[in-house]
Amino acid sequence: MFSAHAHLRIWRRRALGWAGAVAALAGIEPALGCGIASGAAKVVEVTERLEIRLEDGRLARLAGLDIPNPAHGGFDAAPLARARLAAGWSGKSAGVAPLAPRPDRWGRWLVDLSSPESASAATELLGAGLARVRPEFETRGCEVERLAAESAARAAGLGLWNDPDSIMDANDIEGLRDNDGRFVVIEGEVRRVGIGRSRVYLDFGRRDGFTVVVTRKAEPAFERRGIVLSALGGQTIRVRGVLDARFGPRIELADPLMIERVEGAAKTKPGG
Secondary structure, eight states, rough: OOEEEEEEEEHHHHHHHHHHHHHHHHTOOOOOOOOOOEEEEEEEOOTSSSSSETTTEEEETTTTTOOOOOOSSOOOHHHHHHHHHHHHHHSEEEEEEESSOOTTTEEEEEEEOOOSSSSHHHHHHHTTHHHHHHHHGGGGHHHHHHHHHHHHHHHHOOOOGSSSTTSSETHHHHEEEEEESEEEEEEEOOOEEESSEEEEEEEOTTTTEEEEEEEGGHHHHHHHOOOOGOOOTTTTTEEEEEBBBBBBBBBEOGGGEEEEEOSSSOOOOOOO
């Protein structure tokens, strides 16, 4: 079993790798789509861990999703997501779109699935409010349409977005500390922007309050998405990522799509 901070270290390595790739692009927008099926395979089983077992022997995972479960607190989306995948995909032939050239460390292929009834199994879960977008390097060409599906589910208060704690308040310091090492979505007003030699800090409150950290090397990628970090003071934003509460609650962001501007200062409520 991995500890919360072991998972955080894995996430951070992935984020740093993504940040390096973003910086290396030097302004070139990735010309990647959301994955094109390279073949078909019958879905044999959707496991308890929401892994997909294919008839050809491969074990697959729908990349770029966070599916809350009781171990992570909050709304228990896992059994509902599994039931939906099993009902819609088990025993059927699906188009398999690989999103990485090799399996992950657990031997799972990172994929999306498609069928005549559904263009994307991942987007289907997001649209039903049974998953959140979790940016991964492998799904960098998918995130815009996936965030749109998530946003529609959030506006309708579907699934996990009907939970009042689905979006955490940046000022709820105790609540944030209780979610140390977990993937979360947090919303609040940026009170101060600090610019250091190697990092930009977005502070949401008092000295020991919530902070968002972005490396200076990643700044150009954010600016290409229209996000000027130094100009976010006084603005209400929504961020997502793995929370690290060891030195005060903070999230390190590498992907511009991990920040959303929120119209108006009031926190968006589920279904609102």
